[in-house]
Amino acid sequence: MSRTPSLRPLYNYPGWVIQEIKLNTDLVMVRLRRDLRLKIYCPNCLRVAGENRRVIQSAKDLALGPVNLVQILYEAIQGYCNGCHQYFTLLPPGIEPKAKATKRLMHYVCKLCRFMATDKVPIFLPISISTSRRWDKKILAEQLPSPDLDNLRVILIDEKSIGPHHNYVTVVINGDNGDVLHLAEGKKKESLEAFFLKLTLEQIANIKAVGMYRAGAYKAVVKEYAPEAAIVFDKFHLIANYNEAIDKVRRAEWHKADEENKKFIKGQRYNLFKNPENLKPEQDRSLKELCEFNEPLFQSYLLKDALKGLWTYVYPKSASKFLDKWISWATETDLAPLVSFANGLNRDRKEVLSFIRHRITSAKLEAFNATISRIVKRACGYKDLEYLFLKIRQERCPPVLQR
Numbered sequence: 010m011s012r013t014p015s016l017r018p019l020y021n022y023p024g025w026v027i028q029e030i031k032l033n034t035d036l037v038m039v040r041l042r043r044d045l046r047l048k049i050y051c052p053n054c055l056r057v058a059g060e061n062r063r064v065i066q067s068a069k070d071l072a073l074g075p076v077n078l079v080q081i082l083y084e085a086i087q088g089y090c091n092g093c094h095q096y097f098t099l100l101p102p103g104i105e106p107k108a109k110a111t112k113r114l115m116h117y118v119c120k121l122c123r124f125m126a127t128d129k130v131p132i133f134l135p136i137s138i139s140t141s142r143r144w145d146k147k148i149l150a151e152q153l154p155s156p157d158l159d160n161l162r163v164i165l166i167d168e169k170s171i172g173p174h175h176n177y178v179t180v181v182i183n184g185d186n187g188d189v190l191h192l193a194e195g196k197k198k199e200s201l202e203a204f205f206l207k208l209t210l211e212q213i214a215n216i217k218a219v220g221m222y223r224a225g226a227y228k229a230v231v232k233e234y235a236p237e238a239a240i241v242f243d244k245f246h247l248i249a250n251y252n253e254a255i256d257k258v259r260r261a262e263w264h265k266a267d268e269e270n271k272k273f274i275k276g277q278r279y280n281l282f283k284n285p286e287n288l289k290p291e292q293d294r295s296l297k298e299l300c301e302f303n304e305p306l307f308q309s310y311l312l313k314d315a316l317k318g319l320w321t322y323v324y325p326k327s328a329s330k331f332l333d334k335w336i337s338w339a340t341e342t343d344l345a346p347l348v349s350f351a352n353g354l355n356r357d358r359k360e361v362l363s364f365i366r367h368r369i370t371s372a373k374l375e376a377f378n379a380t381i382s383r384i385v386k387r388a389c390g391y392k393d394l395e396y397l398f399l400k401i402r403q404e405r406c407p408p409v410l411q412r
């Protein structure tokens with residue numbers, strides 16, 4: 010046993026001495042006992058305390074060379090303090106008795122989980138999938154700084170569908186730096202309220218603008234909790250809404266058309282949604298043909314291009330005039346889906362036009378969407394939203410954070 014002194018520095022636990030290191034080809038066992046020369050102190054009042062009993066416990070540790078399983082057997086001391094009248098337990102530092110593992114092994118698992126799916130960890134280490142998830146979550150919760158809620162200037166709110174375990178989650182992101190601030194089940198009022206309830210009045214007062222899409226309960230919540238903040242309806246969501254309107258026109262035209270004209274409408278759905286510069290030459294040609302034959306679709310298509318011009322304005326007043334014009338053009342088409350879309354724009358004009366002043370883009374939101382999709386896909390969904398939130402936050406921290 011004394012021939013392995015070189016391994017001793019690897020198992021240096023102050024207060025405990027190495028009694029024995031057993032080396033086998035498939036198992037390394039390190040036996041620790043309490044250093045009897047040391048007194049026991051109460052962790053509360055630091056008075057000298059008495060020993061009640063000692064128990065042998067075990068903890069898994071990092072692999073050693075080709076040996077994957079390293080067990081540390083140690084004496085846990087149960088003490089009793091006459092001052093506090095309380096029992097306490099003394100353990101070698103760096104051991105997590107509940108996890109039955111050393112902290113450094115848990116950190117290592119957390120590091121692996123950053124770059125591989127948790128269900129792959131058991132290929133490398135003698136632990137189960139659920140254990141690797143549990144440890145990963147625990148270390149992340151301890152290590153990651155909580156979201157910075159001070160000096161929020163712009164926030165973005167969105168809903169996101171995240172796979173089989175949850176229908177939707179509500180997300181709040183810092184619009185300036187992309188930091189994920191909040192993740193909650195559902196897309197209801199309460200899902201967002203929970204975020205504002207975390208903020209102080211001072212933190213709320215800092216928020217100048219809130220970007221969101223217009224459906225759902227979010228607007229009412231922002232008005233209630235942050236009445237001073239400007240609400241900005243997201244440009245891309247609005248264009249997507251307009252695309253839905255075009256699609257309704259397309260379907261109506263299809264039903265009206267005779268066989269000859271159906272030929273032109275067929276297969277045009279996505280061409281109508283695309284930006285003209287993204288159309289391939291043959292798509293461009295067939296869309297042009299369609300527009301020649303079908304005036305309603307031609308009008309809808311032209312109006313989409315015009316609508317995009319709204320967000321290029323620099324002055325709110327000019328943008329407002331343009332919006333009026335656009336609304337009247339859309340109304341004049343007499344096409345029900347376009348008229349209804351135009352009415353909606355008119356109703357929400359304040360939130361639509363506030364883009365001009367605040368110029369909120371959803372670029373940070375899109376980056377976030379890419380991140381969350383990647384994480385959820387790798388784990389085949391997340392049951393535990395708290396864990397998912399940590400995993401998303403981890404992506405924003407450099408890997409060196411984890412030692």
Ligand SMILES: [Zn+2]
Nearest residue numbers: 051054090093
């Ligand atoms: Zn005490």
